[in-house]
Amino acid sequence: MAGARRAAAIVAIRLGLLAVLLAGWEAVGREGGGYFLPPFTLTLAHFWALLADGSIGSALATSNLALLIGFPLAAVAGIPIGLAFGRRRLLDRSLSYWLDLMLVIPMIAVVPAIIVALGLNLSARVAVVVLFALPVLGMNARAAVRIIDERLAEMARSFGAGPVAVWTEVIFPAAMPTLFVGLRQGLGRAISGMVVVELTLVPAGIGGLIVTYRSRFAAADLYAVTLAILLEGLLLMSLAQLVEGRLGRRPAGA
Amino acid sequence: MLELVRRAPQPFTLAAAVALWEVLARVLHPPWLPSASAVAAAWWQLATTGQFAELGSSARTLAIGLVVVFLAGGALALAVSLSSILDEALSPYFNAALSIPTIALVPAFILLWGLSDVTRVATVVSFALVPLVIQWAVAARSLPADLLEMARSFDASPARRLASVALPASAPVLITGVRIAVVQGIKGVVSAEILIGVIGIGKLLQVAILTFDLARLYAVIVTLLVATFAVYLTLERAERRASRRTSAP
Numbered sequence: 314m315a316g317a318r319r320a321a322a323i324v325a326i327r328l329g330l331l332a333v334l335l336a337g338w339e340a341v342g343r344e345g346g347g348y349f350l351p352p353f354t355l356t357l358a359h360f361w362a363l364l365a366d367g368s369i370g371s372a373l374a375t376s377n378l379a380l381l382i383g384f385p386l387a388a389v390a391g392i393p394i395g396l397a398f399g400r401r402r403l404l405d406r407s408l409s410y411w412l413d414l415m416l417v418i419p420m421i422a423v424v425p426a427i428i429v430a431l432g433l434n435l436s437a438r439v440a441v442v443v444l445f446a447l448p449v450l451g452m453n454a455r456a457a458v459r460i461i462d463e464r465l466a467e468m469a470r471s472f473g474a475g476p477v478a479v480w481t482e483v484i485f486p487a488a489m490p491t492l493f494v495g496l497r498q499g500l501g502r503a504i505s506g507m508v509v510v511e512l513t514l515v516p517a518g519i520g521g522l523i524v525t526y527r528s529r530f531a532a533a534d535l536y537a538v539t540l541a542i543l544l545e546g547l548l549l550m551s552l553a554q555l556v557e558g559r560l561g562r563r564p565a566g567a
Numbered sequence: 568m569l570e571l572v573r574r575a576p577q578p579f580t581l582a583a584a585v586a587l588w589e590v591l592a593r594v595l596h597p598p599w600l601p602s603a604s605a606v607a608a609a610w611w612q613l614a615t616t617g618q619f620a621e622l623g624s625s626a627r628t629l630a631i632g633l634v635v636v637f638l639a640g641g642a643l644a645l646a647v648s649l650s651s652i653l654d655e656a657l658s659p660y661f662n663a664a665l666s667i668p669t670i671a672l673v674p675a676f677i678l679l680w681g682l683s684d685v686t687r688v689a690t691v692v693s694f695a696l697v698p699l700v701i702q703w704a705v706a707a708r709s710l711p712a713d714l715l716e717m718a719r720s721f722d723a724s725p726a727r728r729l730a731s732v733a734l735p736a737s738a739p740v741l742i743t744g745v746r747i748a749v750v751q752g753i754k755g756v757v758s759a760e761i762l763i764g765v766i767g768i769g770k771l772l773q774v775a776i777l778t779f780d781l782a783r784l785y786a787v788i789v790t791l792l793v794a795t796f797a798v799y800l801t802l803e804r805a806e807r808r809a810s811r812r813t814s815a816p
Contacts, residue, residue: 319652326656349678407576417750417799418792419757421670422768425776425784430599505668512674512762523674532678542671550666 351533360537368522369541376507376518377545379435383442384503388496391447395454395495400484409455415448421509428514438510438517445506446499453495457488493561497553504546601782606789609782618771619790625767628684629756632691636748639692640699647700648707664697669755673762682766687759694755695748702744706737739810746802753795 335353342352351359363369398405398412424441431437461484469483511520519542526535572579585603592602601609613619647654673690680686710733718728734741760769768791775784 322652323656326653327659330656330660403573403576407580410577413799414792414796418795419754421754421758421761422772422788422791424761425772426599426788429781429784430597501666501668505670508668508671509758512670520671523671527674527678530678535678536675539671539675543667546667546671547663 348530349532351536355533356536356540359533360540363534363537369538372519372522373541373545376511376520379438379442380503380507383439383506384446384500386439387443387446387499387503388450390443391450391499392454392492395451396458398451399455399458405455412448412451412455415444416452420445420506421513424510424513433515438507438515441510442503442506445509446503449502450495450499453491453498457491457495458484461487490561493557497550497557500553501550504549508542599781601785605782606785609780610786610790613783613786621767621771625756625760628687629691629752631684632688632756633695633748633752635688635692636695636699636752640696640703640748643700644703644707647704654704661697661701669693670758673759676759677763682763686763687756690759691752691755695751698751699744699748702747703741706740706744709737709740711736736813739806739813742802742806742809746799746806749802750795750799753798757791
């Protein structure tokens with residue numbers, strides 16, 4: 314009974330907060346929002362219109378091309394770097410601060426230098442996605458293999474396992490959960506990177522749409538497109554959480 | 568010498584990276600990469616002509632934003648740690664806030680509040696608030712109940728219990744939260760200024776881009792990166808010191 318009341322309270326708070334937020338947006342938009350804050354319902358109407366005429370779809374397709382190329386590239390480059398740092402102490406102490414640095418700095422400030430080097434094109438967008446995602450992929454891979462129980466590796470070796478077998482049978486299985494955490498966080502940062510480069514200098518895809526609507530002061534369209542990006546982020550990250558829950562578990566006995 | 572390199576290799580690899588940059592830029596002469604020495608010269612010029620004063624406005628806005636973040640974040644973290652119902656009810660919102668590309672909100676903020684400080688403060692808050700709440704809620708939940716109980720039985724006042732038991736015990740996790748919030752706040756203020764384009768670091772970058780002054784562009788970027796990393800390392804050191812003190816008997 315108490316459990317049911319508790320669950321009801323939780324649902325009530327969740328839905329109540331959502332209702333308050335949306336009703337507040339609607340009310341402010343109708344009363345005093347003026348031109349720059351259209352009410353929620355109007356934004357939603359524009360969202361459907363842009364979805365129906367294909368603007369959002371084609372922009373999302375353009376944007377996600379950079380993500381589709383950049384994220385796997387970042388994983389292929391970042392994870393081995395992190396693995397090497399995690400297993401080689403001297404290398405780690407000498408160079409892993411670069412990953413720290415890349416993780417901490419506002420990467421958006423580096424975008425102009427990337428554009429100067431690569432131009433206003435797809436390769437620059439891919440490069441920015443890679444730069445955003447790589448450090449977190451590397452750091453998680455590093456953490457994943459640092460925490461491995463050395464005694465397990467030692468035991469495998471004394472039972473005649475070669476270096477390859479130690480990696481495939483001991484290190485990777487134990488590292489899996491943390492590697493998947495890295496992939497999820499990396500995906501989140503890759504999406505940010507995709508948006509950042511389009512908002513700053515390469516007016517393409519969904520960020521390009523935002524820049525266009527902003528310069529036209531088309532407020533409802535701008536909010537609608539922003540909503541589309543946020544929804545994509547939510548969707549992809551929920552998917553990543555699902556995959557992480559399925560595949561990122563420590564196998565039994567490891 | 569070799570032993571010194573082995574013990575503290577970072578300064579040496581950093582120096583090697585800068586040397587490599589200088590050599591590459593001088594030998595290959597890529598049109599997009601100014602040499603390290605040219606960047607240093609441009610930096611000196613920026614510094615001596617007082618251009619970095621522009622960053623004062625960024626720092627001030629960041630400070631205002633962080634005060635808002637710490638006050639609101641502290642209240643939220645406390646509420647969430649006191650009520651498990653509230654905690655569970657809000658968790659999908661926090662999860663969603665961490666999943667969305669926050670930067671996508673900035674154009675909407677610019678449309679709403681224009682070039683005023685509100686735009687930048689709102690960006691700082693949107694970048695830093697939820698990560699701080701999550702970290703500080705961990706700190707509030709992990710308070711040592713036994714020690715607090717003992718302090719109470721020795722008639723310590725609530726203020727005394729907070730100052731002598733609660734704060735020292737949770738200091739490392741609290742400082743971790745501060746570090747995360749400050750780093751996120753810097754990302755927020757820089758993002759806002761770059762998208763606005765006419766204030767603070769955004770103005771410095773914009774001027775360098777429009778005049779095709781690559782050395783200057785790199786000088787601004789490097790300054791920003793070094794400053795951010797220095798802040799991060801300082802907070803990380805404070806965190807380590809606090810956790811050493813906590814774990815000491």
